[in-house]
Structures are given as C-alpha cells and as structure tokens.
Amino acid sequence: MLKKVIAIVFLCGLMTVAIVQAMEKNAKEEQEVESIQTNNLPGLAVGLKAPDFELKNLAGETVRLSDFKGQKIMLNFWATWCPPCKKEMPDMQKFFELAKNDVVILAVNIDPEADVAGFAKKMDVHFPILLDEKDKVSSIYKILTIPTTYFIDEDGIIRHKHLSAMTVEMMKEYTGL
Structure with a gap:
C-alpha cells in the first residue's frame, strides 16, 4: 500500500514538472514569435540603440534625442495630412x-x-513637436508608414515599435505605465 502511495505521489510530481515546463516553453515561443513579428515590421528593429539626432522644435530651438538620456521616450513620426495621425493626436x-x-x-x-x-494649435496639443525639414531623421529611422512610433527605454534602447494610430491604453502598455 505504501509503495502505491509513493508511486502515485511520484507520478503526480512528474506530471506537474512536465506541465510547468510545457507552459514555460509555450510562453518562451510566444515571446520569440512576437519579437520576430515586431522586427519584421518596417523601420529600425526592436533591441537596437536608438540613433541620436538633432531637430528644431516649433519655437526654433534645437532638440537632441540625447537631451533625454535616462528617460523613457515615445518617438512618434507623423504628418498633418495623415488621417490616422490626426486620429491619434x-x-x-x-x-x-x-x-x-x-x-x-x-x-x-x-x-x-x-x-x-x-495644426498643433487646432488640435490643442502641447507636447514637443520637432520638424524633420530634410527627412534626415525619418530616413535614419527608416520610416515607411505613418504614424510610426518607437518606444525607447532609459538606456536608449528601442523596446517597442508600433505602426498605425494608437490609443492611450496602448501607449500606457508600451511604456509600462
């Protein structure tokens, strides 16, 4: 009788280990698929260091990406004529x-x-708008569709990218807020 109980406990333990390992493997595979899908999108790949740049804002002041080192950054590429851009503003x-x-x-x-x-006044937006007058930055970031948004961590690494308009909930999710 004792041998049967020990055998049952042992089998239950083995089954638990097998189930946990299968779940972990499945979660890892899902993360890998998500990473592959994200990096197959046009533009710079997730995991790369975000290239520094320098542009003028609407007030004519020079702004550099590196000015915000140590902070999370949402870098959005857009145009005034773009309906999805207008929708997400x-x-x-x-x-x-x-x-x-x-x-x-x-x-x-x-x-x-x-x-x-x-446009910014009409849309009542107050976040920094930078002007890519010579398409230099959009070329560096390989922008093919707009809106395109990169989420950059405090170390300057691209952690997420999103093509198309986003909601507040999506922005919170990508930034961990």
Missing part, C-alpha cells in the same frame, strides 16, 4: 498629460512645409 495629448513626469513625447513631423504650428 488627442490620445497622445491625453497620454502627455498623464505621463508628463514619466515619459517624454517627441513628435517628429515629416511635412514641415505645412502649417504645423497651426
């Missing part, structure tokens, strides 16, 4: 107000010949 403003002390938003406009300042 109110959510970006809400996120800016929510995450003001935790995440820096840098919105890189790729059509600076348009009335970007008028």
Whole structure:
C-alpha cells in the first residue's frame, strides 16, 4: 500500500514538472514569435540603440534625442495630412498629460512645409513637436508608414515599435505605465 502511495505521489510530481515546463516553453515561443513579428515590421528593429539626432522644435530651438538620456521616450513620426495621425493626436495629448513626469513625447513631423504650428494649435496639443525639414531623421529611422512610433527605454534602447494610430491604453502598455 505504501509503495502505491509513493508511486502515485511520484507520478503526480512528474506530471506537474512536465506541465510547468510545457507552459514555460509555450510562453518562451510566444515571446520569440512576437519579437520576430515586431522586427519584421518596417523601420529600425526592436533591441537596437536608438540613433541620436538633432531637430528644431516649433519655437526654433534645437532638440537632441540625447537631451533625454535616462528617460523613457515615445518617438512618434507623423504628418498633418495623415488621417490616422490626426486620429491619434488627442490620445497622445491625453497620454502627455498623464505621463508628463514619466515619459517624454517627441513628435517628429515629416511635412514641415505645412502649417504645423497651426495644426498643433487646432488640435490643442502641447507636447514637443520637432520638424524633420530634410527627412534626415525619418530616413535614419527608416520610416515607411505613418504614424510610426518607437518606444525607447532609459538606456536608449528601442523596446517597442508600433505602426498605425494608437490609443492611450496602448501607449500606457508600451511604456509600462
């Protein structure tokens, strides 16, 4: 009788170990698939160091990505004529107000010949807008579609990228807020 109990306990233990290992393997495979899918998207790959750049903001001041070293950054590429960009602007403003002390938003406009300042005023956005007048930064970041957003960690590493408009909830998820 004692041998049967020990055998049953031993078998239950083996089954538990097998189930836990299978679940861990499945979770790891899901993470690998997600990483492959994200890195197959156009643009710089997740895990790379974000290239530094220098652009002017709407006030004509020079802003560098490296000015925000040690902070989380949401780097968004957009244009005034882009419907999904217009759609996400109110959510970006809400996120800016929510995450003001935790995440820096840098919105890189790729059509600076348009009335970007008028657009920002009309949309009532107050986060920093940078003007990529010569498409230098959008080329470095290999922007093919807009909006495209990179989420950069405190060490300057691209942790996530998203193509298309986002909601506040998505921004919070990508930044860990």
